[in-house]
Amino acid sequence: MTAETNKLDPHQWVQAHADYLYSYARARINDEEQARDLVQETFLAALEKSKSFEGRSSERTWLTAILRNKIIDIYRKKSSKLVATDVLQAEEEQADFFNPEDGHWNSQRAPQPFGIDDYDPLAGKEFNQILMKCMQKLPALWMSVFTMKHIDEETTDVICAELKLTSSNFWVIIHRTKLNLRACLQKNWI
Amino acid sequence: MEALKKITHNCKHATLLIEKKLIARLTLREKVFLRIHLFGCGVCRLYQQQTGKINEMVRQLFHSSVQDVKLDDNFKKDLQDRIEEELNKN
Numbered sequence: 001m002t003a004e005t006n007k008l009d010p011h012q013w014v015q016a017h018a019d020y021l022y023s024y025a026r027a028r029i030n031d032e033e034q035a036r037d038l039v040q041e042t043f044l045a046a047l048e049k050s051k052s053f054e055g056r057s058s059e060r061t062w063l064t065a066i067l068r069n070k071i072i073d074i075y076r077k078k079s080s081k082l083v084a085t086d087v088l089q090a091e092e093e094q095a096d097f098f099n100p101e102d103g104h105w106n107s108q109r110a111p112q113p114f115g116i117d118d119y120d121p122l123a124g125k126e127f128n129q130i131l132m133k134c135m136q137k138l139p140a141l142w143m144s145v146f147t148m149k150h151i152d153e154e155t156t157d158v159i160c161a162e163l164k165l166t167s168s169n170f171w172v173i174i175h176r177t178k179l180n181l182r183a184c185l186q187k188n189w190i
Numbered sequence: 191m192e193a194l195k196k197i198t199h200n201c202k203h204a205t206l207l208i209e210k211k212l213i214a215r216l217t218l219r220e221k222v223f224l225r226i227h228l229f230g231c232g233v234c235r236l237y238q239q240q241t242g243k244i245n246e247m248v249r250q251l252f253h254s255s256v257q258d259v260k261l262d263d264n265f266k267k268d269l270q271d272r273i274e275e276e277l278n279k280n
Contacts, residue, residue, distance in 0.1 A: 010277055014270040023259045027252055036261065040269055047276050102195075103202035111237045119243070128251050135248075149213065150245060151252045156214060174213070175206045178241050185244065 005055030008062075013043055017060055021067050028071050028147050030136045038074075042067040068152070072162055075144035097179055111182065115189045127189075134184035142177045145170065197226050204234045205241075212245060 009016075018039055025035035045066055053062055097109045105111075119127065135143065144163060148154045154162075160170050204227040207220050216224065228235055261269075 010273055011270075013273060014266050018266050018269065019260045022261045026259045036265065039261070040272070043269065043273055044276065047273065098202040103200035105201045105233055110233045111240060113236065116240050116243055119247075127247070131244075131247060131251060146248075150248050171206060171210060175209050178209055178244065179205065182237070182240055182244060 006058050006062075007055060008046075008050055008053055008059055010043075010047060010050070013046075013059075013063070017063055018043075020060065021063060024064060024067060025071065027151065028143075029074065030140075030143065034074075038067060038070055041070060045070075072148075075140075075148075075163060097183075109183070112186065114186045116185060130185060130188050134181055134188065137184060138177060138180065142173050142180075145173045146177050146181075149174070194226075197223055198230050200227070201231065201234055204228070204231065205237055208234070208238045208241060212242065 021039045021042060022035060025038045026032070029035050029038070042063060046063055049066075057065075097106060098104065099106055115127075135146070138146065141163070145159060145165070148159045148162070149156075156167070156170060159165070160167055165173070204224060207216060207224045210216060210220070211224070228238065
């Protein structure tokens with residue numbers, strides 16, 4: 001039995017995959033125009049290397065991988081500029097959440113119960129918008145780390161290597177991202 | 191007593207370990223720290239519940255891919271034209 005191989009059909013690409021790729025990019029890049037450009041670049045790059053498509057994955061998976069690499073390039077460019085200032089800012093802000101002496105919650109920043117505790121994910125479209133908004137407020141590097149970890153489910157080693165982070169930077173960023181995200185949700189929950 | 195206080199008061203470290211635990215394995219030392227801390231700290235127990243739920247919701251949001259972002263039709267038409275153009279070159 002021969003395995004079925006997938007074929008490329010560039011005449012149908014836009015209709016079949018453009019919206020998907022665009023929403024993939026928008027979820028990871030907080031810039032409409034850049035996301036649009038990325039979709040275009042992805043198709044053009046795909047045409048160029050269409051000979052290397054071996055049909056082992058689906059057309060969409062193959063296109064998404066090309067897009068994903070382009071997004072990581074952008075993250076990488078941003079992160080090399082941002083690591084120093086971002087992490088510094090993170091550590092300064094930490095004083096807001098915790099007592100610098102012993103690390104105890106500052107009482108006004110301590111988590112409180114809010115709608116999330118009995119939230120039913122299937123019910124809430126409004127909530128998704130709040131979540132998106134809170135995520136988009138994150139600094140670019142934090143957003144990159146967060147999406148690579150939680151959406152793409154990359155391993156920590158891969159993320160650190162791709163973004164040139166030390167493992168302790170990585171944990172500071174993960175920690176800070178969640179503290180901020182949680183606080184933002186608590187504040188904006190209707 | 192002083193050593194114990196370092197554990198029970200340090201919510202900053204406890205929340206870091208809570209995040210770490212969601213992604214990676216904690217060392218034995220970290221596990222012990224977290225267990226002692228959470229035993230006495232209701233606020234961090236609440237944090238742990240909420241942060242775990244946030245992860246779940248983020249994953250669901252993106253994997254359900256029910257996002258309402260779409261490209262506009264003109265852009266798509268131009269894009270397909272551009273692709274056809276490239277195809278004809280070869």
